[in-house]
Amino acid sequence: MERDSVVNPYEVKGxxxxxxxxxxxxxxLIDEKFKERIRxxxxxxxxxxxxxxxxxxxxxxxxxxxxxxxxNKFYLYTGIAPSGAMTLGHLIPFQLTRWLQEKFDAxxxxxxxxxxxxxxxxxxxxxxxxHELSYDDAANIIAMGFDKxxxxxxxxxxxxxxxxxxxxxxxxxITFSMIKDAFGFTNEDNIGRIFYTSMQAVxxxxxxxxxxxxxxxxxxLAIDQDVHFRIARxxxxxLGYYKPASIQSKFxxxxxxxxxxxxxxxxxxxxxxxxxxxVRKKVYKAFTGQQPTAELQREHGGNPDICxxxxxxxxxxxxxxxxxxxxxxxxxSGSLLAGEHKKDxxxxxxxxxxxxxxxxxxxxxxxxxxxxxx
Amino acid sequence: MERDSVVNPYEVKGxxxxxxxxxxxxxxLIDEKFKERIRxxxxxxxxxxxxxxxxxxxxxxxxxxxxxxxxNKFYLYTGIAPSGAMTLGHLIPFQLTRWLQEKFDAxxxxxxxxxxxxxxxxxxxxxxxxHELSYDDAANIIAMGFDKxxxxxxxxxxxxxxxxxxxxxxxxxITFSMIKDAFGFTNEDNIGRIFYTSMQAVxxxxxxxxxxxxxxxxxxLAIDQDVHFRIARxxxxxLGYYKPASIQSKFxxxxxxxxxxxxxxxxxxxxxxxxxxxVRKKVYKAFTGQQPTAELQREHGGNPDICxxxxxxxxxxxxxxxxxxxxxxxxxSGSLLAGEHKKDxxxxxxxxxxxxxxxxxxxxxxxxxxxxxx
Numbered sequence: 001m002e003r004d005s006v007v008n009p010y011e012v013k014g015x016x017x018x019x020x021x022x023x024x025x026x027x028x029l030i031d032e033k034f035k036e037r038i039r040x041x042x043x044x045x046x047x048x049x050x051x052x053x054x055x056x057x058x059x060x061x062x063x064x065x066x067x068x069x070x071x072n073k074f075y076l077y078t079g080i081a082p083s084g085a086m087t088l089g090h091l092i093p094f095q096l097t098r099w100l101q102e103k104f105d106a107x108x109x110x111x112x113x114x115x116x117x118x119x120x121x122x123x124x125x126x127x128x129x130x131h132e133l134s135y136d137d138a139a140n141i142i143a144m145g146f147d148k149x150x151x152x153x154x155x156x157x158x159x160x161x162x163x164x165x166x167x168x169x170x171x172x173x174i175t176f177s178m179i180k181d182a183f184g185f186t187n188e189d190n191i192g193r194i195f196y197t198s199m200q201a202v203x204x205x206x207x208x209x210x211x212x213x214x215x216x217x218x219x220x221l222a223i224d225q226d227v228h229f230r231i232a233r234x235x236x237x238x239l240g241y242y243k244p245a246s247i248q249s250k251f252x253x254x255x256x257x258x259x260x261x262x263x264x265x266x267x268x269x270x271x272x273x274x275x276x277x278x279v280r281k282k283v284y285k286a287f288t289g290q291q292p293t294a295e296l297q298r299e300h301g302g303n304p305d306i307c308x309x310x311x312x313x314x315x316x317x318x319x320x321x322x323x324x325x326x327x328x329x330x331x332x333s334g335s336l337l338a339g340e341h342k343k344d345x346x347x348x349x350x351x352x353x354x355x356x357x358x359x360x361x362x363x364x365x366x367x368x369x370x371x372x373x374x
Numbered sequence: 375m376e377r378d379s380v381v382n383p384y385e386v387k388g389x390x391x392x393x394x395x396x397x398x399x400x401x402x403l404i405d406e407k408f409k410e411r412i413r414x415x416x417x418x419x420x421x422x423x424x425x426x427x428x429x430x431x432x433x434x435x436x437x438x439x440x441x442x443x444x445x446n447k448f449y450l451y452t453g454i455a456p457s458g459a460m461t462l463g464h465l466i467p468f469q470l471t472r473w474l475q476e477k478f479d480a481x482x483x484x485x486x487x488x489x490x491x492x493x494x495x496x497x498x499x500x501x502x503x504x505h506e507l508s509y510d511d512a513a514n515i516i517a518m519g520f521d522k523x524x525x526x527x528x529x530x531x532x533x534x535x536x537x538x539x540x541x542x543x544x545x546x547x548i549t550f551s552m553i554k555d556a557f558g559f560t561n562e563d564n565i566g567r568i569f570y571t572s573m574q575a576v577x578x579x580x581x582x583x584x585x586x587x588x589x590x591x592x593x594x595l596a597i598d599q600d601v602h603f604r605i606a607r608x609x610x611x612x613l614g615y616y617k618p619a620s621i622q623s624k625f626x627x628x629x630x631x632x633x634x635x636x637x638x639x640x641x642x643x644x645x646x647x648x649x650x651x652x653v654r655k656k657v658y659k660a661f662t663g664q665q666p667t668a669e670l671q672r673e674h675g676g677n678p679d680i681c682x683x684x685x686x687x688x689x690x691x692x693x694x695x696x697x698x699x700x701x702x703x704x705x706x707s708g709s710l711l712a713g714e715h716k717k718d719x720x721x722x723x724x725x726x727x728x729x730x731x732x733x734x735x736x737x738x739x740x741x742x743x744x745x746x747x748x
Contacts, residue, residue: 115539115542118542118546119542119545119546121546127539127542127543156538157535157538157539157542158535159535160534160535160537160538160539160748161531161532161533161534161535161748163534163538164530164531164534164537164538165489165501165531165534167566168489168492168493168501168531168566169501171493171564171565171566171567171569172492172493172495172564172566172567173564174564174565174566175561175562175563175564175565176550176561176562176563176564176565176568177561177562179565180561187549187550187551187554188549188550188551189549189550190545190546190547190548190549190550191545191548191549191550191553191568191569191571191572192541192542192545192546192548192569192572193545193546194550194565194568194569195545195565195566195568195569197565198565198566374534374535374748
């Protein structure tokens with residue numbers, strides 16, 4: 001199965017064997033010992049996404065934590081390429097980043113590359129529209145509770161004086177050969193898209209440039225984004241900066257059960273702006289893998305590992321491990337039928353989205369505390 | 375011969391048949407009728423570089439002059455990629471641009487792409503060194519007499535907020551296939567270098583972006599730079615802007631008689647900073663193609679078309695056509711021997727360089743009137 005999967009920023013396809021992908025990308029699986037190390041340094045708490053293996057792999061994070069223990073603090077870098085309304089899946093890197101900021105008192109750089117999906121020729125996306133979406137995304141990100149004294153958010157087109165010069169420096173060590181297969185590019189791809197990965201690499205060493213001394217960087221990201229930093233790290237090192245460390249997540253499954261929720265397939269995805277009725281309809285159609293009839297389900301039970309509803313609780317809506325276990329057990333035993341199960345999840349999602357939208361309204365009033373521009 | 379010549383921004387090689395290159399690049403030769411049209415619109419004057427066919431070809435300049443006659447004024451765009459000390463050859467586009475500014479009351483954009491030669495991995499050139507050279511180049515350019523009210527000079531790394539966004543837009547219509555052979559690139563070239571042509575394309579439509587309406591643009595440039603605009607023009611048009619017009623020059627020959635003076639072969643080149651003795655030595659060794667002895671030269675004469683000394687008068691140091699004819703005739707008849715010929719040219723060059731350096735000193739004090747930054 002693994003041999004057929006494609007996992008890069010522009011395409012995720014096939015049944016993903018996450019362990020095999022980690023091996024292919026050269027990242028290390030996060031084992032229990034490593035989790036406990038993070039927990040210890042985070043003051044005894046561990047984010048449920050790490051506990052549950054949603055963040056399941058890392059590169060150089062052991063080194064980063066060694067440095068942290070020596071008193072060499074790290075900063076965090078993550079981002080989102082605006083392409084349409086934000087989905088729940090988009091929030092995963094920001095959730096962990098916010099938690100890490102709090103636990104490790106870390107500064108955060110958030111890049112909003114408003115050119116990326118335009119260069120990838122996403123249908124109907126103008127640069128102006130991407131700009132507008134960027135500010136909407138920024139408001140949603142701020143709403144998640146980042147510390148305004150320690151968080152900088154920037155759009156590539158608005159921060160290009162800072163970014164381009166450093167992108168030039170890092171691009172000098174990256175050939176077209178090095179990126180072609182990794183991104184699935186051909187000679188018919190446009191040269192802006194070919195260059196773009198250099199822009200995404202910059203925030204991974206930008207604080208070192210700014211401070212005039214090396215600062216470790218940790219990048220929480222979904223595994224499909226790993227390629228950017230896998231490719232840039234040697235070039236970053238040649239410039240004399242630390243290679244960035246990273247922590248990789250799996251994808252929030254689509255409601256249909258496909259491995260990755262896609263922002264472009266609207267029925268398969270929960271948008272932050274979906275109204276209650278829309279959420280209800282989408283969840284109602286979600287894949288659970290339950291038996292064809294209530295009788296059979298009560299008799300044989302279901303499989304929470306393939307049940308989208310269970311997975312949504314696991315990824316997002318039930319941070320309490322004990323309660324999650326109850327939900328999984330009920331699914332497995334057949335005592336929880338799809339209708340009730342979906343009704344509960346719908347209520348949870350709608351509550352979450354309502355709160356997120358309220359926080360976003362407030363965030364709109366403090367945007368200037370976060371946005372940086374040249 | 376033509377089939378062996380290479381003429382692109384990164385390599386000029388072989389015996390250049392300029393007419394064949396014009397045909398290959400799809401530019402039109404400038405004939406006498408076209409010269410007279412320029413002269414008429416310029417108020418009866420015609421720059422000696424156009425008169426003598428040093429600027430020998432153009433693309434869309436007829437259209438540009440049509441627009442000018444309708445009252446639709448054009449702006450000028452040229453530039454220089456800093457790679458080392460400036461040479462006489464570097465001044466050719468600026469000489470014509472300055473003259474066109476005066477005669478057509480045109481605004482001028484001058485791009486100094488301080489990343490270009492760094493991305494091309496010119497030996498020993500850091501981005502910091504390129505930055506320093508850029509300001510030296512800017513001073514030399516200002517010294518040539520540009521109108522401070524109508525001239526903007528910018529470095530790519532300092533103007534990237536303005537340039538990058540537009541480079542992204544134009545790059546979207548340029549594939550690697552389109553540029554690969556034209557620039558002599560391979561998959562082993564770095565992605566910054568591959569993207570760079572987009573940055574060079576931007577000033578060709580930037581004024582239209584800024585004014586929110588189309589403004590014709592004329593680019594004086596050496597023929598090796600033509601490829602940038604040949605490739606970008608369709609993408610520029612797709613964005614809704616006028617395709618840029620251009621006027622192409624031949625290369626100032628090297629002192630050895632090679633077709634192009636190269637900034638990287640120091641003995642073959644006159645730098646603006648060369649002192650009197652250095653100029654004397656370089657000119658003394660210059661190729662004239664004269665007969666092996668004074669007697670033979672007096673008897674058979676020489677060929678001014680291959681004589682570097684004659685060509686330096688033609689390209690630069692004798693704007694008066696009558697006087698130039700006298701020099702050429704003397705070379706042809708054998709009455710002018712190499713020693714005297716070179717002594718005269720040395721004096722002319724040293725006088726020119728001394729004045730240029732004096733004007734450059736003054737230019738250093740008015741840099742801020744010309745430089746624009748984000």
